[in-house]
Amino acid sequence: MNAIVAGPDEEGIADALEAAGVTVTRLNLDGHVTRPMLEEAGILEAGLYVLTDVAESTTIPIVRDLTDEIRTVVYDRNTIPEFVRGQLDLAVDPRLIDPEMLASELVTDPDE
Structure with missing residues (x-):
């Protein structure tokens, strides 16, 4: 599985995903994540998009538009803006679930 992790990764979700066998592309740039950045990072081939900064919530509709x-x-x-909630599969507070546990859940096939 390929994943894109966008935003600062202070909790270490990208490392946890990699440890679980996921190929991770990191977009933790200063400034905003754009559609061309997502396309260049391989969003069309990715099976997972993890956003670690709700200030970049507008990327969720962009990702959904692409695939x-x-x-x-x-x-x-932080709280997810209302306009994103209907397009989001999962929102997790790092204070409740550590990155290793989340990664193990995310790499499990949802059809199993």
């Missing part, structure tokens, strides 16, 4: 074949996850302590 419906992806799981979208927000892993942040």
